[in-house]
Amino acid sequence: MDIEKRISLLEKIAQDEKVALETLKEKIRQGTVVVPLNKKRKINHPCAIGEGMRVKVNVNLGSSWEADGIEEELKKLSVSIKYGADTVMDLSTGKNLKEIRKAILEQSPVPVGTVPIYEVAVKAMEEKGNFSSITPRDILQTIEEQAREGVDFFTIHCGLNRKTLEVFSRQKRVMDMVSRGGAILLNWMLAKNKENPLYEYFDKILEIAKEYEVTLSLGDSLRPGSVLDATDRAQIEELILLGELTQRAHSKGVQVIIEGPGHMALDQIETNVLAEKKICQGAPFYVLGPLVTDIALGYDHIAGAIGAAYAAYCGADFLCYVTPAEHLRLPTVEDVKEGLIAFKIAAHAGDLARGNKHAYIRDEQVSRARKKRNWEEQFELSFDPEKARAYYFRDRQKIKDVCSMCSKFCSIKLVDKCRKFLIK
Numbered sequence: 001m002d003i004e005k006r007i008s009l010l011e012k013i014a015q016d017e018k019v020a021l022e023t024l025k026e027k028i029r030q031g032t033v034v035v036p037l038n039k040k041r042k043i044n045h046p047c048a049i050g051e052g053m054r055v056k057v058n059v060n061l062g063s064s065w066e067a068d069g070i071e072e073e074l075k076k077l078s079v080s081i082k083y084g085a086d087t088v089m090d091l092s093t094g095k096n097l098k099e100i101r102k103a104i105l106e107q108s109p110v111p112v113g114t115v116p117i118y119e120v121a122v123k124a125m126e127e128k129g130n131f132s133s134i135t136p137r138d139i140l141q142t143i144e145e146q147a148r149e150g151v152d153f154f155t156i157h158c159g160l161n162r163k164t165l166e167v168f169s170r171q172k173r174v175m176d177m178v179s180r181g182g183a184i185l186l187n188w189m190l191a192k193n194k195e196n197p198l199y200e201y202f203d204k205i206l207e208i209a210k211e212y213e214v215t216l217s218l219g220d221s222l223r224p225g226s227v228l229d230a231t232d233r234a235q236i237e238e239l240i241l242l243g244e245l246t247q248r249a250h251s252k253g254v255q256v257i258i259e260g261p262g263h264m265a266l267d268q269i270e271t272n273v274l275a276e277k278k279i280c281q282g283a284p285f286y287v288l289g290p291l292v293t294d295i296a297l298g299y300d301h302i303a304g305a306i307g308a309a310y311a312a313y314c315g316a317d318f319l320c321y322v323t324p325a326e327h328l329r330l331p332t333v334e335d336v337k338e339g340l341i342a343f344k345i346a347a348h349a350g351d352l353a354r355g356n357k358h359a360y361i362r363d364e365q366v367s368r369a370r371k372k373r374n375w376e377e378q379f380e381l382s383f384d385p386e387k388a389r390a391y392y393f394r395d396r397q398k399i400k401d402v403c404s405m406c407s408k409f410c411s412i413k414l415v416d417k418c419r420k421f422l423i424k
């Protein structure tokens with residue numbers, strides 16, 4: 001990004017993050033922090049992602065081939081903003097994806113990301129019923145069109161090339177490949193016996209990204225989709241390639257984020273974060289979960305938030321939320337809310353453990369309000385005041401300064417009565 005031309009934007013971000021402007025600028029120059037914002041867009045809540053910044057949470061929105069209501073996606077956007085999403089991605093693969101993207105771009109006060117290969121694939125599927133009619137030109141044109149419309153960041157699955165594909169094909173995985181973009185490109189590459197255009201024309205993509213100041217999120221087609229596949233050779237081979245592409249992007253002044261797992265047992269998360277930081281020159285790490293077990297159907301937001309909290313503690317910068325609907329259906333508005341709050345808690349837990357003093361202050365305020373049994377103050381400081389309030393008032397007791405959990409045996413109140421005997 002052009003740092004000097006965007007100084008007022010950076011001043012606002014530095015103020016929000018409570019970091020010195022010079023520090024922020026230096027980290028952007030080094031590529032360890034990105035500010036995803038297309039030069040054509042003006043938004044109320046820009047953000048910085050990366051080293052020394054608060055951990056950010058992304059919400060995935062967007063229609064599917066079976067459910068493509070614009071109104072529903074806009075409701076999801078509004079819930080996402082209400083509960084603190086730092087960015088949203090429009091992952092639409094329904095027939096009206098252009099309209100949905102336009103509406104989200106118009107209404108979102110936070111950065112918006114997309115996966116341009118989805119639009120190309122939807123068009124090909126509508127016209128021919130498969131992906132073989134796609135040409136590299138279609139892909140580049142779509143990327144440029146979306147950049148012109150103002151998309152702030154793109155997922156580009158450029159880490160799947162002939163070499164990583166060969167390693168992948170020799171790998172005995174349980175889940176093969178679970179990335180949607182990766183699977184589309186795999187089909188195309190095999191049908192055409194050609195190189196992945198997102199890899200082959202990476203320099204052209206960099207030119208577009210540079211012109212519109214779009215941040216590239218280098219997608220991980222080979223991310224593990226089962227804990228049994230985590231940290232295998234195919235995943236690491238792709239990460240090494242993403243490291244090389246990061247270097248190329250940085251040399252052209254293009255901001256880059258690296259996408260990561262996926263499904264992964266807790267014991268492997270720290271290694272994966274360290275590997276990404278080392279191999280990709282400290283570029284911000286954007287983890288998709290990670291889900292720490294494969295068996296949490298209906299509760300995958302919890303499996304994901306556990307992995308996300310630990311990943312954040314280990315140095316991941318950007319968390320892609322997971323909803324309870326993961327692996328089961330397109331999320332509803334309520335699923336979006338549940339998933340987002342789970343990941344806001346994970347991000348905050350990461351911030352606390354990383355020593356972010358502002359995260360610490362918020363916890364201190366809640367604890368002090370709890371000690372005073374000041375319910376309203378606790379509600380207001382929580383992630384979901386409405387839910388907290390509804391829980392409290394459902395069982396509201398005659399004794400107003402305790403809750404129904406311990407009631408007359410409220411330890412906080414009992415100890416308060418002994419206050420004068422306690423040395424403070």
Ligand code: SF4
Nearest residue numbers: 403405406407410411
């Ligand atoms: S009643 Fe029990 S749970 Fe409720 S505030 Fe008092 S100590 Fe906490």
